[in-house]
Amino acid sequence: MAERSTAAVDVADNSGDEPLTAKADQSTADGVAQNPERDTDNDEAQGSDGAEGPGKKAAPPELHSGHKLARRYRLEECVTRLDGFSSWRAVDEKLRRAVGVHILPAEHPRARNVLAAARSSALLGDPRFVQVLDAVEENDLVYVVHEWLPDATELTTLLSAAPLDPHDAYQMVSQVASAMAAAHREGLAHLRLNPNAVLRTSTGQWRIRGLAVNAALRGIDSDTPQRTDTESIGALLYAALTQRWPYENDAYGLSGLPKHIGLIAPDQVRAGIHRGLSELAMRALVNDGATASRHEAPCTTPEELVKAIGEMPRIRPPEPAFTAPPEYQRTTYQQGTYGRPAPHPGVAQPVQAPPPPLQSRTGKALKWAVSALLIAALGLGSWQLAEALMDQGNQSDDTNNTQTTGEGDKDKPKPLTALKIQGAQEFVAKGDAQHPGDVGKTYDGDTSTTWRTKTFAEGPPIAPYKPGVGIVYDLGSAKELSTASIGLRYAGDHTTVELYASDSPTPSSLDAMDKIGSVSTNGTNATVKLGKPVKTQYVLVWLTAVPHSGPDPTEYSGAGYKQAITEVKFAG
Secondary structure: OOOOOOOOOOOOOOOOOOOOOOOOOOEOOOOOEOOOOOOOOOHHHHOOOOOOOOOOOOOOOOOOOOOEEOOOEEEEEEEEEEOOEEEEEEEEOOOOEEEEEEEEEOOOOOHHHHHHHHHHHHHHOOOOEOOEEEEEEEOOEEEEEEEOOOOOEEHHHHHHHOOOOHHHHHHHHHHHHHHHHHHHHOOOOOOOOOOOOEEEOOOOOEEEOOOOHHHHHHOOOOOOHHHHHHHHHHHHHHHHHHOEEOOOOOEOOEEEOOOOOOOOOHHHHOOOOOHHHHHHHHHHHHHHOOOOHHHOOOOOOHHHHHHHHHOOOOOOOOOOOOOOOOOOOOOOOOOOOOOOOOOOOOOOOOOOOOOOOOOOHHHHHHHHHHHHHHHHHHHHHHHHHHHHHHHHHHHHOOOOOOOOOOHHHHOOOOOOOEEOOOEEEEEOOOOOOOOHHHHHHHOOOOOOOOEEOOOEOOOOEOOOOOOOEEEEEEEEEEEEEEEEEEEEOOOOOOEEEEEEEEOOOOOOOHHHOEEEEEEEEOOOEEEEEEEEEEEEEEEEEEEEEOOEEOOEHHHOEOOEEOOEEEEEEEEO
């Protein structure tokens, strides 16, 4: 299994009848899995009801390594074979990329539900989830094709070594909770969130696989899907902090809690755990009997969990550890040692005194030349100083005793003062807003946070999609504005920024404002300098052209024409 990736699909945990645990993966020569169970959890450990009603299970289709689906997807390795379906690593020969495939017979009792769940998940299109690429019924088979992430690592694998540090745990729960909140707003639930379903990519981005599909394959349903997913996120955070599964049963390679003591807070399991994250885990796990610390309300939906995370102080990454450079090692090329035998250990070597400097004829001549130059320089400097003092005395003896300011003094620029931004909001001239909830990130003093535009198919000019996109900033009162500095996330050809002065924080149109400056740049900073200061309270930063940039997992954006503003500063 040298090519087995951690991005394989997690659907093979046991549910219902009899627990199958701790069996190692095995494969035959053609890559068909012999082990029907890849995970080591059961329904009691997971805390979900996976029991399926009585009825004869459909036999799995006879497939083998090398089999092709739709003359395109070539099966390579069977990852899971269980309960009438199988999951494979495959190759999309048309696009020459690895993919994952779930396969089950068309007459399987859950085939309709799997197709419906896969198509609903594909419509979400959120890059925080492993994407469903195809869902097809063909030749008495139903198969679902999804992304394969060879550079991703399961949370299970990460926790097998050690718990996550507070910053990594904070990032994991933040990203997973916000992704699930977005899915629930679209009516989609996971119901199978566990350490095998959460992946960390090589860029540090956390992604979730199996949205809706894993539950459909297993026949899992819930009357309270939001509560179920919220408790699962709490269990993930608990495991990330303690390296223990928050139930009595062992699961996912993690030891369960001691029996008969109930669910205790993470900071009671291990010393040194971040107090805020410990309380957050208990607020999410309150559904299973935990008590939220400090009388805080429990979180029963991913949206409430996102709000609770937002109220926490941000956890910064640990400072990088710098190792001291090694001591300077003298080489044998030092003067007096090159070409000589190494001294015997224990024998003291006489220290040779350096020769007196510049005792040769050439050295003496050089000393006299340097001395002459110094004398000449001192004489010239004294003469210039005396001349300057005489000119100053002549000016002070002027009979009128008046001082005039020359034109050069008048043109001397005054030092600029930073203007504090009191508030901001998006200005929408046409169509929908971009990301109005993120405008505060453009003046929070943190260059790692951004407000970003949508991704456009053509550019750099945003027109004809929109005349532009931007933000109106409130300076608190009318102030003289001289310059604006706009930090940008993406470089390239090209970004155009225009400045407008407005009488209102919600101008009716661009025509109702005065254009006061513009600039174009290919870099990551745009500075607009006004010809003369403009007195205004409201300033519109308006983007009319944006560069092309590749996918950005950190910003959850694909390739296309786009831009993001990091920090905006005004001075006057």
